[in-house]
Amino acid sequence: MQRTLLTVEYSEEEESLAQFAKALSHPVRIKILKLLASRQCCFTGELTEFIPMAQSTISQHLKALLEAGLIQGEINPPKVRYCIDRENWLKAYAVFQDFFTPERVFECDCPMLTGDKSPLSC
Amino acid sequence: MQRTLLTVEYSEEEESLAQFAKALSHPVRIKILKLLASRQCCFTGELTEFIPMAQSTISQHLKALLEAGLIQGEINPPKVRYCIDRENWLKAYAVFQDFFTPERVFECDCPMLTGDKSPLSC
DNA sequence: TTAGTTCATCGCAAATATACGATTAATAAA
DNA sequence: TTTATTAATCGTATATTTGCGATGAACTAA
Numbered sequence: 001m002q003r004t005l006l007t008v009e010y011s012e013e014e015e016s017l018a019q020f021a022k023a024l025s026h027p028v029r030i031k032i033l034k035l036l037a038s039r040q041c042c043f044t045g046e047l048t049e050f051i052p053m054a055q056s057t058i059s060q061h062l063k064a065l066l067e068a069g070l071i072q073g074e075i076n077p078p079k080v081r082y083c084i085d086r087e088n089w090l091k092a093y094a095v096f097q098d099f100f101t102p103e104r105v106f107e108c109d110c111p112m113l114t115g116d117k118s119p120l121s122c
Numbered sequence: 123m124q125r126t127l128l129t130v131e132y133s134e135e136e137e138s139l140a141q142f143a144k145a146l147s148h149p150v151r152i153k154i155l156k157l158l159a160s161r162q163c164c165f166t167g168e169l170t171e172f173i174p175m176a177q178s179t180i181s182q183h184l185k186a187l188l189e190a191g192l193i194q195g196e197i198n199p200p201k202v203r204y205c206i207d208r209e210n211w212l213k214a215y216a217v218f219q220d221f222f223t224p225e226r227v228f229e230c231d232c233p234m235l236t237g238d239k240s241p242l243s244c
Numbered sequence: 245t246t247a248g249t250t251c252a253t254c255g256c257a258a259a260t261a262t263a264c265g266a267t268t269a270a271t272a273a274a
Numbered sequence: 275t276t277t278a279t280t281a282a283t284c285g286t287a288t289a290t291t292t293g294c295g296a297t298g299a300a301c302t303a304a
Contacts, residue, residue: 006174007174008149008150008153008173008174008175010149010150010152010153014149014152014153014156015149017146017149017152018146018147018148018149018151018152021143021144021145021146021147022143022147023143024139024140024143024221025140025143025144025147026140026261026262027130027132027136027137027139027140028130028132029140030132030136030139030140030221031130031132031136034136034226037226037227038226044280044281045280045281051130052128052129052130053130053263053264054263054264054265055280055281055282056263056264056265056266056281056282056283056284057262057263057264058281059281059282059283060261060262060263060282060283061262062281062282063282063283064261075270075281077270077271077272077279077280077281078270078271078272078278078279078280078281079279079280079281080280080281080282084227086227086228089222089224089227090224090227092222093219093222093223093224096218096219096222097215097218097219097222099152100211100214100215100218100219101215102211102212102215104156104159104160105159105206105208105211105212106208148291148292166250166251167250167251175293175294176293176294176295177250177251177252178251178252178253178254178293178294178295178296179292179293179294180251181251181252181253182252182253182291182292182293183292184251184252185252185253186291197251197300199249199250199251199300199301199302200248200249200250200251200300200301200302201249201250201251202250202251202252
């Protein structure tokens with residue numbers, strides 16, 4: 001894409017949130033995370049038994065989750081054991097919680113929300 | 123893309139989470155949400171004064187946020203006033219909170235996390 | 245009516261994401 | 275050594291996302 005205008009600057013928080021969100025932006029990755037977390041222990045390519053997708057596709061999604069830091073993998077040939085990355089899980093939890101904090105929205109006294117029908121005040 | 127295998131089924135929760143996450147998966151959309159929420163009231167295309175991007179591009183991102191339900195718009199010609207959609211904001215908050223609940227992860231007694239070096243137990 | 249303002253939409257180009265089958269690498273088992 | 279198993283990676287096709295400028299629609303003000 002062409003970017004003739006100035007480059008937009010983002011804060012670390014904005015980048016971090018967007019990265020975690022991107023990792024969650026496909027339902028199959030959410031399913032994978034839930035499967036990994038719900039098992040009494042972590043497991044490997046048994047994922048392909050639960051999710052009707054090509055092995056290579058699932059491997060790609062696992063890579064995306066790995067790069068986002070939400071899971072970790074331990075090579076145990078010929079298998080690989082994947083597991084939720086607790087530390088980053090909690091970090092993501094905090095990032096989303098901070099962003100969606102209700103205070104952020106309740107501070108806003110937008111006329112549209114309060115029912116004020118006066119002309120634009122902004 | 124070809125999808126010769128079975129179609130994967132997703133729960134409503136999985137779809138909903140993925141949709142909210144997709145809306146947040148671009149840092150500029152996060153910036154827009156923060157700007158809308160931080161103003162003492164909601165505002166319109168002043169966004170273009172804060173974000174160095176083409177007006178049409180910002181309009182596209184606003185549309186994405188609208189379709190995700192995170193903001194609402196009120197036509198007030200020739201301006202349009204955008205505002206956080208409180209109801210869905212809180213819904214998204216709940217969806218992320220439910221998903222990332224620490225219990226989900228602390229229930230997992232993966233050997234990888236507990237330090238157990240025994241062979242794969244799953 | 246005419247001109248100006250605001251913002252959505254269109255049309256296009258480039259980048260990224262998604263999915264698959266085929267292949268390869270690493271290892272264990274026969 | 276040979277074979278089997280597991281999972282990553284490669285190559286490719288298609289879909290979606292992202293960005294821009296240009297245009298058009300809706301309304302106000304002159």
